[in-house]
Amino acid sequence: MPIPFDIWSPPVSLATETDDLPDTATRGGETQGWAERIALGLFIGLPLLAFVVAIPVAWGGWLGWVDIAIALPMYFLTLHGITVGYHRLFTHKSFKPNRAVKISLAVLGSMAIEGPVVRWVADHRKHHKFSDRDGDPHSPWKYGNSTRGLVRGLWHAHVGWLFDAEQTPQRQYAPDLMKDRDLVWISRNFWAFTLLSLAIPPVLGGLITWSWQGAATAFFWGTIVRVGLLHHLTWSINSICHAVGDRPFVSRDRSGNVWWLAIPSGGESWHNLHHADPTSARHGVLRGQIDSSARTIWVLEKLGWVTDVRWPVKDRIEGKLVKNQQPAAA
Template structure:
């Protein structure tokens, strides 16, 4: 799940007072669309171009161990903090943690460049409210019948919805986060965290290789390529996981599970399970299903950094399956 708003809230519609704008569920304005297009170009198109440059440079110098480590470590850190943080902790309150860990998770999740913490949570909660119905900003199932409709919906859900869309009002969808001063601070400095996520791998490779070339390749592989790979993995939840895969429970939407994708997107592709049990910290709902996001939460619990981890009982799962 990705969003494309880079401002703190931007909930004021042109021609409306802040009080009037604050009562609207979604907000649509040329000002917001301009911000959304800019975010899409910077953090959607930008990493794609950076990935292309990284691949072209392979003709001049092969990728080394520092770049591979930078890519994997930054992908794992930012991806886990989007999956276990933005999604399970902030959007669904599947577990609790202390203010320091909470803030660090929010900062590292912001480095993914998939939207500020307020914007990400507001859009995701809107998605659950209107899943695969009118109002869902990135459903692939609302573009018409037949193969043409499915392909058009797939493209919309995976990519083009981010160019311009009505924005769920943060004051309506994320008031709990707005009351948290630490989250307000993290949200306000969103773009700085994205830049930090690019600087860290660049400096790491430069210092290890003692060269300007290391600075460039660290920036490209640990920054641009990492953002590109992570983004398309998470965007597949909007597109492929509402079109392809298996269903186990009765839900009102078209969510589906894609088991083979789970190792690559931190267990997020148990998407149908998640829609059946939104409060569950476990998306796999079984120990043998690959769910790195949940494993990370269990690790935090083992370190006494997470508590009240929500997981449905076997009886609750069986009852839901029977229905």
Template sequence: MTVELTGSPAAPAADGDASARRLAYVTVCVPAAGFAAALLYSFVYGFTLVDGVLLGGMYLLTAIGVEGGLHRFFSHRAFAARPVVTALWGVAGSMAAQGPIVFWVATHRIHHAFTDTDRDPHSPRPIGTGRLARVRGLWHGHVGWLFTVRRANWSRHVPDLLADRTVMKINELYFVWVLLGLAVPAALGGLLTWSLGGAVGGLLWGGLARIFLLDQVTWGVNSIGHTLGNRPYRTRDNSRNVAPMAPLSVGGAWHNNHHARPSLAHNRHTFWQLDITGTFIGLLDRAGLVSDVRYPKHAGRRGRGR
């Protein structure tokens, strides 16, 4: 399955597709290798408290950057923010190494426009026929789509971002933020332990392994969140709430809730649903750092997605 990011029938230049595939291999393979290296390093030298703190802290920072920044803020405009706060959202999301803001948002907006159809970039619908069709679909929805999606003519999907100088500057410096996301835990690991081993552990666990683990959770919302789980809302797609994933996805796994009411800043539609990102946005609202936050008003309603 090959999906055009534009939703247009026009194919991009071959060299552009080749470049995109190379970037996809780097995006997928380097964190995976880093995770394996982190496991091996800890097997030999041990897993320290500093390693765990850096992994947890950097994971929380970048997970909220993805779910609150790239997703709810940039993709859905669920709240407003001034340039400094906008930049911080963009940097935190970019440090997750899931792609520049423009690419991430354009892909996600197409996903909502064509959810679970042939034009959805990462639908886990069965591919082909036979027993392996579902497995192939899950693989595509989880990570395979990165190697087939055609990244061209993003402007039609993100005109608001292209008109925002702050966003475009953050977007241009994407690889700087990725490297910063690796450098910060490495530096903190070295300083907190005053050792080279601490810096290596910080780089591996707070940097590469953290990217790998967050990737699996984010991509899992795409694949598992359209395959398994409950559907309290009768949306036009196959989106589902996956409660066990809610803590790790900082609220993103309430996916059926989100597809039913995508413009909201909160995915928690009942009191017991954990939505760390929504709570964080609410705290920022109380502090006056964000505004025009779209809160759920009728959490008990059931309806079609929009």
């Protein structure tokens, strides 16, 4: 299927309301094969190994300003591809983008290497449907409230669930995305955006320094360390933010706000409000809560590239605060 080039025109549907949807919007099926598990293990294991050696490598002088100048923009661009694109747009429909923004966010999210957009959205919608109950793909409370059960559950919520053989049915949880030709094409070609994400840092590093060493250090910091850091920061929302944190808002699960994850997670760690009001474009709604993803959406709205943004309403927020709840009648 050729990619459409006129990204400014309205999206073209893959199927109408009465047409049958494809079985899957990704190259894999609804059951994870061994090849996928091996690839997933490598993408988790290699960055983790990089973390182990990152500090002594940096201390030894193998970290330069060129590496930082490449790694930081790559981190925050792909991070917001997940937070603004995969999460707030495609999963929760917090705003309406033009086609160029839609495609750009789907590509940047794919370059975070957290899976094809349609599969990611299906998983996250299922998480919200069963949050911290049976059926939740990644609740840290899966194995009970004991210390041993929570430790096991935190591992499951953070990374273990990614290896579950049975995948979330895309037709059931993301039929709207499966009708979108652009998003199906991007999902099916996730591998290409993975390669692009891996290649950009070393290519830039080599061209800027005009040396193989510059390419190698940029690959280490801008690709391996950047991907690993991004993965574990976003996965921490599944694990840490459902185990600890402040809960100023009423929600039907154990989602909490973890302030020290706010900046590196793009505001996603203001997780209690998100589960109290999932479609809100801003998660950090209280004073001092930094939310760079919401600010990104605000900029896009000011530029006229997105519309119908679901900004939080003061009365609605006030009504969801635990301190404002009426006591139950005796």
